[in-house]
Amino acid sequence: MTTTTDSTGTLPRRELPVTDLSLVVLIGATGSGKSTFAREHFKPTEIVSSDFCRGLVADDENDQSASGDAFDVLHYIVGKRLAAGRLTVVDATSVQSESRRQLVQLARQHDVLPIAIVLDLPEAVCAERNALRPDRAGMDPRVIRRHQRELRRSLRGLEREGFRKVHILRSAAEVESARVVLERRYNDLRHLTGPFDIVGDIHGCSSELETLLGKLGYVDGVHPEGRTAVFVGDLVDRGPDSPGVLRRVMSMVASQNALCVPGNHENKLGRYLKGRKVQHTHGLAETIEQLDREDAFDPAFRDQVAQFIEGLVSHYVLDGGKLVVCHAGLPEKYHGRTSGRVRSHALYGDTTGETDEFGLPVRYPWAEDYRGRAAVVYGHTPVPNTSWINNTICLDTGAVFGGKMTALRWPERELVDVPAEQVWYEPARPLLTDAPGSREGRPLDLADVHGRRVVETRHLARIGVREENAAAALEVMSRFAVDPRLLPYLPPTMAPTATSKEEGYLEHPVEAFAQYRADGVARVVCEEKHMGSRAVVLVCRDAAAARERFGVDGPSGTIYTRTGRPFFDDENVIEEILDRLRTAVAAAGLWAELDTDWLLLDAELMPWSLKASGLLRSQYAAVGAASAAVFPAATRVLESAVKRGIAVDGLLATQRERAADAAAFTTAYRRYCWPTDGLDGVRLAPFQILASRGRSLAAEPHDVQLGWLDRLVEHDSTGLLQITRRLIVATGEEDSVRAGVDWWLEMTGRGGEGMVVKPLQALVRDGKGRLVQPGIKVRGREYLRIIYGPEYTRPDQLERLRHRFLNHKRSLALREYALGLEALDRLADGEPLWRVHEAVFAVLALESEPVDPRL
Structure with a gap:
């Protein structure tokens, strides 16, 4: 404790150093002013008062019969605060060594310093102050005398009790002039x-x-x-x-x-x-x-x-x-x-x-x-x-x-x-073969993913995962996912463009370009959206590289869906695709250029029917078959009725429109299906290299990414790889935006699914520092017929569908994107599997959030 003077040199000022993480125990007889002192020098949330705790359990702060329960509550709150690393001040008389002992033990239990601030004021001052308080006006003077006696008996032994600092104030003037100074811990x-x-x-x-x-x-x-x-x-x-x-x-x-x-x-x-x-x-x-x-x-x-x-x-x-x-x-x-x-x-x-x-x-x-x-x-x-x-x-x-x-x-x-220049000292034990506990981190543990989770990310701070969503993800991950050592990333969901105001369209590129322009993104790349299923591909240079980096014995990589399930049941098919891919990587010189022996790619695997055959049969084909069976017969009956003079012309026109819509629906989904024999007919369209050894590549500009991938496709001699067509658009230039719209209209007019619009620089923030959507999908008019039903283009249905609620989907897309980036960063940093999987698992858990699946 130091003593200084103010600017006039007349009033002494006592400085009481208090460590910023410590347990401060105020000690003094009733009426010595501990509560007033606490309020003047500490935050209200830092103070835990015995009177307040007594009121909690007995509705009366002066009910001494409730003191036992009150101190149980006080000790519990103190323990919780210290465990959380928060400065805590105990406002109680604490004049007896027995009452201080448990507080010192709490400080030791949580490895913080116990500090005592003693208000050893004269008995007359304490009595005068109590007389001014209505709840203590009738207090027996012997109580103050007893407190003073017990305090003075133990003053010299406070440091022996375990208090690391003891500050004693012996007069009202000293208390008035005291100033608590928070000190940073040495560490x-x-x-x-x-x-x-x-x-x-x-x-x-x-x-x-x-x-x-x-x-x-x-x-x-x-x-x-x-x-x-x-x-x-x-x-x-x-x-x-x-x-x-x-x-x-x-x-x-x-x-x-x-x-x-x-x-x-x-x-x-x-x-x-x-x-x-x-x-x-x-x-x-x-x-x-x-x-x-x-x-x-x-x-x-x-x-x-x-x-x-x-x-x-x-x-x-x-x-x-x-x-x-x-x-x-x-x-x-x-x-x-x-x-x-x-x-x-x-x-x-x-x-x-x-x-x-x-x-x-x-x-x-x-x-x-x-x-x-x-x-x-x-x-x-x-x-x-x-x-x-x-x-x-x-x-x-x-x-x-x-x-x-x-x-x-x-x-x-x-x-x-x-x-070392030489062996300077012979060790008593030979050097261990590995660092202590050096197996690939610790195995994945239920505690790592169970219950409500909060994941720290570098690009979107803390992201919460609900307990029920974690449970659903655990079911998928434990029963259906690929080997977790080969699952370092899951792709995020993608935000749809804002609902279009264009007549006859639910989605249109104009809104996507406008949104990025508002976010301050000057240039975007429009990438063709392939007619397949999202696939993540981990390809290693050979099995030895897979064993060294990912700890697996046998496979040289894997191919899995956006929920972590293996894309093929036959491991030989996976290895054949990986072999073709690694040959192309070698021929393109990417192993050497990226200084790596493994690559993680985001891609589209086609045809859609390769993975979605069950969905096609049970949902889309059933609608098409039913329409083909019902509408022709219904139309013939109505046409016959019209010939006989029955006034059903309006109904006939409606049925013909419905038949045309159903035919368009069938045509739409059939574009995404074609026969395959083994790998004949299978196409893989990579559109991003996510990571390589020691590097996350997700933030590399998309023109750089697509340049790498063009070379990859060019050096594929097997016909497996397919190029991703693209167009760069300047969002602030009218002609460029019109060209982007025309490109989309031409592509979707031929039956294409649509396109994804992305900031050319990949990882971008807006003028307020907020993360910008990494991609906005703009789906074609006919593709949306598969999603919303054969007759969605009717004016009344389009009007109803325009009232889509997109905010939750957009929020979900950003959160999953940030988690994906976090997983890739942790992978690049060589962090253990459980750390990578914390973010990967959270992406899968967020997929269980209730959101319109058509968006």
């Missing part, structure tokens, strides 16, 4: 956004450290582009030059070019330098010997090292909470928390309680269970090669044991390493 560096270069365990290998820093671009410890180095600890022991490493790191930290967290080896060295008794094992003896030699040249260096180690913080939360750096790993519940338990885990990790054949503790594979949003970068357990495991990565690659020294560039997520 909270969210305001630092990098970029960072995070360096794994060094263990005295100063030469390798200098080589690595040089490779990262540092000159004399400074990066010319302003990057910041972050060291994960274990700077010392075992290696040849721990003092050299310490000098470099200490200098970089002092000049604010680096951050450093402590490792267990620094912790042990720090205890030794304080004169504590520690065993000189695991390399400490070598460090002590090196420091002894250093004393001859720089006697102050040892004290500088001790001071440096003393000031190290257990872990750091960086980059807006997206990154956590510590030495031995840290579960999400400990991020940003402050307690001995958190520090212990950050320094040593956790063990299973077992020892291996080398007599060393078996580390608990906490990374396998990690589900946090922040990436956790750590070291401590040496591995020969590192990889991402559930958004965590271990950077200790055993430099001192003859391995290599590794750094991670953040946010690029690029690994940079240099080899």
Whole structure:
């Protein structure tokens, strides 16, 4: 606590430092002004009052008989707030050590600091204030006296009880002049956004450290582009030059070019330098010997090292909470928390309680269970090669044991390493074959998708999934979907264009062009909408590439529908299509150009009857057959009646119109059906490359995308691949818009399904920063006859259909689009399967939302 003066120099001001995430306990006798103090210095939502809780359970804040239940409620609320990481203030007398004990335990349980603010005011002041309160005017003076006695008895022991800070105000003037100052936790560096270069365990290998820093671009410890180095600890022991490493790191930290967290080896060295008794094992003896030699040249260096180690913080939360750096790993519940338990885990990790054949503790594979949003970068357990495991990565690659020294560039997520110059220290245990818990993340778990979900996306913030929708998606995914390892993406639904005002049309391109013009999109690409079924194709260069990246043994990819079901039951058919496709990819040079051994494509597989034969038979063909059987006979009867002079001319005209509409309906759906024999007659029209190794390509401009795909089709010698025709339209130019309309009219007039209008630049935001629809479908007049029925073009029916409710469908399209982008970004970042599937599963779940299926 500090004391300052105001501008006049006369009034003392008391500053009370309070950690921004802590449990503040106000302590004082009744009438000491705790509630008033709380209201003046804290938010109303931060205060949990015993009087208020007493009123909740007894309708009377002064009913002391309800105190037991009231404090049960108070402790419950406090626990919930602390679990959520919120500053909490307890307004109760808390003058007895027994009443404070449970509050201190709650703070420890949630790894936050308990802080005491004591209002130790004179008895007369408390009595005077109580007399002014109608609900306490008749209070026995002995109550205040007892509170004062109990308070004074325990004042000196508050720190021993566990309070990390104790602020005592002894007069009304001190209370009046006090000011609470919120302090950022030492580990909270969210305001630092990098970029960072995070360096794994060094263990005295100063030469390798200098080589690595040089490779990262540092000159004399400074990066010319302003990057910041972050060291994960274990700077010392075992290696040849721990003092050299310490000098470099200490200098970089002092000049604010680096951050450093402590490792267990620094912790042990720090205890030794304080004169504590520690065993000189695991390399400490070598460090002590090196420091002894250093004393001859720089006697102050040892004290500088001790001071440096003393000031190290257990872990750091960086980059807006997206990154956590510590030495031995840290579960999400400990991020940003402050307690001995958190520090212990950050320094040593956790063990299973077992020892291996080398007599060393078996580390608990906490990374396998990690589900946090922040990436956790750590070291401590040496591995020969590192990889991402559930958004965590271990950077200790055993430099001192003859391995290599590794750094991670953040946010690029690029690994940079240099080899060890020699084996400096023989390990007690050979390097593990993989990082701890390094199987492909953790298997998919019911808890990952069950119940109501909220998925964080980079392009549309938080997207909620209803519990009932999640249940429906789980049914489909568990029973019908392809191998989840080969299901990294599901395509979104597509928004229809606004309802047309053109006579005879329900949908027309003019509205789509107008919408994009209003969104500030100057150029769009109109892509032919193929007459088939949506298909996602994952094609790997070979089975070995599929095994290495996706962990499957056998298939070299897959083809699945927009609900994740396999497109073909026969795996041989799938492999034959994939083989033809990969041959074309190789011939087009795309493996090399995109630097990848796998591609994920969005495509249309034709004919429609290939996948929708059941729908054709049960719904469309049945309507066509019934019409063909009924209308000719009905028309003949009416024609005969007219010849006999019966006045049914109007009815005859109506039946002829209905027969013509039915014939048009049959003609419309038959255009999408043709016979196939094996793969003869099958066509695949890819229109977007979604992802390749290490890259999401969904935001690449569509003209670039279509250029790649044109080459792909050109180099297909089997006749499988079909080109996607397109036309670029300037939404603000009348002639260009007219050309787009004419192109659509010509295409749909020949029986084409229609087109999809997309922003040429793919991923676009409007002037207010809102995500713009990635595509708007404009379906042809005759194709819509299949969707809305044979007679939908009649004026009365068209008028009724113009009152379509499109907002929900458009919202759904944007949400699914954002989830798809998120899945692709996570896939590109090498995140584990459960993280990718969180977004994929949410797309499938949103498909269960009630929306007009005709839209």
